[in-house]
Amino acid sequence: MRASGNCDSVSAVIGALNELLTVFEDAENSIYETMAECLSKGDANASEKLPSSLSECHILHYIGCGENSDGEHTSVNGKTLSKLMRMTKGGVSKLAAKLQKKGLILSDQPPENRRETHYSLTDDGWKIFRLHAELHDSVHANLTQLIREYDENDLLLIGDFLRKVIDIGSAPEIKR
Numbered sequence: 413m414r415a416s417g418n419c420d421s422v423s424a425v426i427g428a429l430n431e432l433l434t435v436f437e438d439a440e441n442s443i444y445e446t447m448a449e450c451l452s453k454g455d456a457n458a459s460e461k462l463p464s465s466l467s468e469c470h471i472l473h474y475i476g477c478g479e480n481s482d483g484e485h486t487s488v489n490g491k492t493l494s495k496l497m498r499m500t501k502g503g504v505s506k507l508a509a510k511l512q513k514k515g516l517i518l519s520d521q522p523p524e525n526r527r528e529t530h531y532s533l534t535d536d537g538w539k540i541f542r543l544h545a546e547l548h549d550s551v552h553a554n555l556t557q558l559i560r561e562y563d564e565n566d567l568l569l570i571g572d573f574l575r576k577v578i579d580i581g582s583a584p585e586i587k588r
Contacts, residue, residue: 446543446547450543463511463516463540470497472516475487475493475537475541476538476542487532489529489531490504490528490531491528508529514536515534516540517533517534518533520532
């Protein structure tokens with residue numbers, strides 16, 4: 413079923429999407445404030461250790477989630493981070509260098525392969541990882557509760573719409 417093109421309806425949906433972006437930006441700022449409060453207890457330099465971008469948070473997340481086939485935590489190499497983050501190895505290296513300077517991660521080069529860099533979390537990195545995971549779990553629980561209010565057909569329609577919005581945002585075209 414296609415929308416009739418009612419300008420008011422289209423404007424309302426676009427307005428809601430813009431508002432959603434603003435809400436997510438506000439939530440990101442709130443996450444940073446919460447992290448700062450939690451880290452600052454007993455640490456005067458806590459604000460200097462905070463990730464300064466969502467990409468830095470995600471690198472901490474992927475390093476913290478790294479585990480081997482036995483389920484034990486292990487370091488994560490730069491190539492893996494590059495794939496997970498969908499960015500170049502150079503971009504990962506720059507972000508990793510910032511996180512090292514903040515004392516949130518450590519890097520190591522295994523003797524058998526000096527061209528490869530492995531990353532692991534420091535104690536402060538683990539604090540931020542856990543806090544970030546708790547905040548994600550909270551958002552996930554709220555979204556799950558909201559999603560359960562809709563029937564299967566509504567969810568299929570919403571999912572299809574969101575995938576198309578993501579596609580538009582992933583490859584913005586500038587028309588001249």
